[in-house]
Amino acid sequence: MSRTLSAPVTVAFDYTRSTGPVLGRFLTGLRDGVVVAGRTSDGQVVVPPPEYDPVTHAALEDFVEVSSEGTVTSWTWVPEPVKHQPFDRPFAFALVTLDGATRPLLHALDVASPDEVSTGMRVRIRWAEERVGAITDIACFEPSDSPAPDPAAPLVAPAGAVDPVTGIVVPVSLDYTYAASPEESAFYRGLAEGRILGQRCPTCGKVYVPPRAACPSDGTPTAEEVELSQTGTVTTFCIVNVPFLGQRITPPYVSAYVLLDGADIAFLHLILDCPADEVRMGMRVKAVWKPREEWGTTIENISHFAPTGDPDADFDTYKHHL
Amino acid sequence: MAKQPAAVVGVGQTHHRAQRADVSMAGLCREAIDRALADAGMTLDDIDAIVVGKAPDLFEGVMMPELFLAESLGAAGKPLLRVHTAGSVGGSTAIVAASLVQSGVHKRVLTVAYEKQSESNAMWALSVPVPFNMPVHAGAGGYFAPHVRSYIRRSGAPTHVGAIVAAKDRTNALKNPYAHLREAKTVEQVLASQMLWDPIRYDETCPSSDGACALVIVDQDTAASSPNPAWIHGTVMRSEATTAAERDQVNPQASRDAAAALFKQAGITSPIDEIDAAEIYVPFSWFEPMWLESLGFAEEGGGWKLTESGATAMDGRIPVNCSGGVMSSNPIGASGMLRFGEAALQVRGAAGEHQVDGARKALGHAYGGGSQFFAMWVVGADKPTS
Numbered sequence: 001m002s003r004t005l006s007a008p009v010t011v012a013f014d015y016t017r018s019t020g021p022v023l024g025r026f027l028t029g030l031r032d033g034v035v036v037a038g039r040t041s042d043g044q045v046v047v048p049p050p051e052y053d054p055v056t057h058a059a060l061e062d063f064v065e066v067s068s069e070g071t072v073t074s075w076t077w078v079p080e081p082v083k084h085q086p087f088d089r090p091f092a093f094a095l096v097t098l099d100g101a102t103r104p105l106l107h108a109l110d111v112a113s114p115d116e117v118s119t120g121m122r123v124r125i126r127w128a129e130e131r132v133g134a135i136t137d138i139a140c141f142e143p144s145d146s147p148a149p150d151p152a153a154p155l156v157a158p159a160g161a162v163d164p165v166t167g168i169v170v171p172v173s174l175d176y177t178y179a180a181s182p183e184e185s186a187f188y189r190g191l192a193e194g195r196i197l198g199q200r201c202p203t204c205g206k207v208y209v210p211p212r213a214a215c216p217s218d219g220t221p222t223a224e225e226v227e228l229s230q231t232g233t234v235t236t237f238c239i240v241n242v243p244f245l246g247q248r249i250t251p252p253y254v255s256a257y258v259l260l261d262g263a264d265i266a267f268l269h270l271i272l273d274c275p276a277d278e279v280r281m282g283m284r285v286k287a288v289w290k291p292r293e294e295w296g297t298t299i300e301n302i303s304h305f306a307p308t309g310d311p312d313a314d315f316d317t318y319k320h321h322l
Numbered sequence: 323m324a325k326q327p328a329a330v331v332g333v334g335q336t337h338h339r340a341q342r343a344d345v346s347m348a349g350l351c352r353e354a355i356d357r358a359l360a361d362a363g364m365t366l367d368d369i370d371a372i373v374v375g376k377a378p379d380l381f382e383g384v385m386m387p388e389l390f391l392a393e394s395l396g397a398a399g400k401p402l403l404r405v406h407t408a409g410s411v412g413g414s415t416a417i418v419a420a421s422l423v424q425s426g427v428h429k430r431v432l433t434v435a436y437e438k439q440s441e442s443n444a445m446w447a448l449s450v451p452v453p454f455n456m457p458v459h460a461g462a463g464g465y466f467a468p469h470v471r472s473y474i475r476r477s478g479a480p481t482h483v484g485a486i487v488a489a490k491d492r493t494n495a496l497k498n499p500y501a502h503l504r505e506a507k508t509v510e511q512v513l514a515s516q517m518l519w520d521p522i523r524y525d526e527t528c529p530s531s532d533g534a535c536a537l538v539i540v541d542q543d544t545a546a547s548s549p550n551p552a553w554i555h556g557t558v559m560r561s562e563a564t565t566a567a568e569r570d571q572v573n574p575q576a577s578r579d580a581a582a583a584l585f586k587q588a589g590i591t592s593p594i595d596e597i598d599a600a601e602i603y604v605p606f607s608w609f610e611p612m613w614l615e616s617l618g619f620a621e622e623g624g625g626w627k628l629t630e631s632g633a634t635a636m637d638g639r640i641p642v643n644c645s646g647g648v649m650s651s652n653p654i655g656a657s658g659m660l661r662f663g664e665a666a667l668q669v670r671g672a673a674g675e676h677q678v679d680g681a682r683k684a685l686g687h688a689y690g691g692g693s694q695f696f697a698m699w700v701v702g703a704d705k706p707t708s
Binding site: 005006007008011013015016017018019020021022023050051052053054057059064123166167172180184188202204206207208217223235236237238239240241242244245246247248253255256257264265267268269270276281297298299300315319320321322 | 341342343344345346347348349352365366367378381393394396398411438440441442443445446447449451452453454455456457458460461463464467468469471472475476515516517518519520521522563565566567568570572659694
């Protein structure tokens with residue numbers, strides 16, 4: 001058995017970005033099948049356009065249209081693509097200077113082997129079948145036979161944007177493995193046996209539940225295990241009436257700090273078996289466990305805390321825990 | 323070596339809104355920066371270093387945003403630092419910027435803090451369930467509501483005091499053209515609003531805002547050409563463990579220690595008599611009386627009496643959050659810097675309609691995490707004598 005417990009966590013959200021006028025102009029162009037570059041005060045033609053001029057720092061307003069063909073200026077091979085990359089087969093990432101631009105754009109180049117890529121090779125944009133106003137409107141670059149124009153075509157301003165892009169949705173999903181500390185792992189394993197285990201700090205004598213690897217007050221490693229009572233006192237609480245994204249308990253519910261008898265710190269849990277508006281500071285409560293067959297190594301083995309029916313604790317007995 | 327004198331000569335902020343769909347993150351920062359530079363009579367070329375602050379990266383889903391923002395912030399070729407101390411970050415970012423001048427390392431430092439809350443959902447970002455644990459967390463309101471209940475019990479405050487603060491701050495915001503929520507509120511209206519995290523009502527809660535704030539902080543030679551510098555009389559940051567046995571969650575040790583050190587630095591012996599305007603970080607209305615006690619404006623248990631008496635109103639003995647405060651605009655990362663910047667505006671006589679007449683010394687305050695990080699400064703119209 002591993003000394004520590006671990007479990008997967010996925011943190012995922014669809015972020016809604018405001019593009020601002022400059023990146024919005026670029027993305028509007030992509031949606032319309034046109035590459036819009038920015039011309040900076042030092043004469044550079046940059047794709048995507050920078051939001052602010054690197055020399056004058058003024059907001060960039062000089063947009064020009066550049067070609068959908070260009071020249072590879074550098075590249076790298078991706079032999080083992082990972083999730084969310086442009087292809088699930090080997091491909092190249094290439095810096096491509098589009099005809100008319102002076103600075104390269106980074107994107108994927110769709111070729112079968114690194115033998116088919118070289119600096120100086122000519123490439124063109126392969127547009128996505130459906131364009132929505134995102135960098136993925138350029139599906140990738142692909143090899144092209146047409147030579148660089150000579151002389152270069154004059155730069156022209158892009159046509160006025162109709163229904164410009166102002167925002168994009170960026171889904172982000174991160175997979176983590178959450179690892180509990182050895183002390184927490186012992187606490188969760190205790191819960192799997194129906195016990196609530198804390199640890200006492202050898203320096204200040206305070207009993208922590210859940211146990212920490214070291215006392216937060218004096219830094220001393222904690223080792224002495226203490227089994228705690230299943231009854232305690234509500235020190236303070238709130239009634240959550242507000243629903244929110246990702247919420248796992250249906251409101252309204254009482255989120256309370258419960259100070260177990262024998263512990264020196266309260267922890268948050270749920271109070272049930274009485275109306276929310278009857279929960280009080282000082283109320284005496286006891287752990288109510290789920291049926292044993294539902295237990296795991298989690299504090300959710302304790303379904304909730306419920307009133308014991310005993311008289312409330314005197315304020316003086318817990319006021320230093322607020 | 324003694325600290326070099328430093329002063330705020332430029333303050334800029336955005337029009338804070340629920341969503342600023344018209345600008346990117348860079349554009350939001352530049353709106354505040356360009357106003358601060360114009361106020362200081364400077365351009366980005368005059369700036370030696372840039373210090374940027376924002377709250378957790380999960381709020382916008384961009385890791386280390388200072389990297390992609392560098393060019394837009396004018397930081398290419400200059401030192402760029404990023405500061406992070408959760409909700410107090412706007413304050414601690416300003417203090418780090420000030421320290422670069424006070425140490426003599428730089429003469430003209432630009433600092434900016436921002437949050438674009440509309441790109442995500444802070445309630446979600448602050449409540450991601452952790453395996454093995456009880457999923458009872460419910461955002462910042464869920465975190466702070468039990469501690470507000472503790473304050474009410476401990477101090478014996480009448481339950482309408484939170485509503486007095488909310489009505490005052492929302493009404494003050496009518497005089498601040500940059501504020502997000504600009505609506506007159508009465509105590510009765512606040513009390514009638516929905517109970518979200520009992521004992522905290524909807525109208526006793528800050529909004530979710532997009533916004534930024536920027537300051538230009540300079541040495542005394544540069545400040546000499548400013549018509550109205552706000553001199554920095556003291557800066558303090560303190561932190562403490564979020565959870566510890568018998569930790570005071572209502573009036574944390576780090577807060578009390580920070581306030582004591584701050585007023586000592588600033589040569590202030592009676593804050594209520596010597597501070598003319600205070601911008602205190604109050605994201606939930608009850609934190610006004612709580613911080614009044616912790617900061618030493620009132621004795622323990624007396625903060626609510628000060629609030630109830632009207633002393634914290636714009637024409638009161640200690641005007642608190644004349645700008646409308648966090649209760650009216652909460653671009654989280656910027657909220658602390660807004661407090662610091664609004665304090666500077668007061669002593670510069672530049673606060674416009676929400677100016678406190680003749681303000682000479684003002685407090686800017688921020689806190690963050692689980693009341694775990696504290697940042698505060700005192701600014702004055704006069705150059706400090708020591």
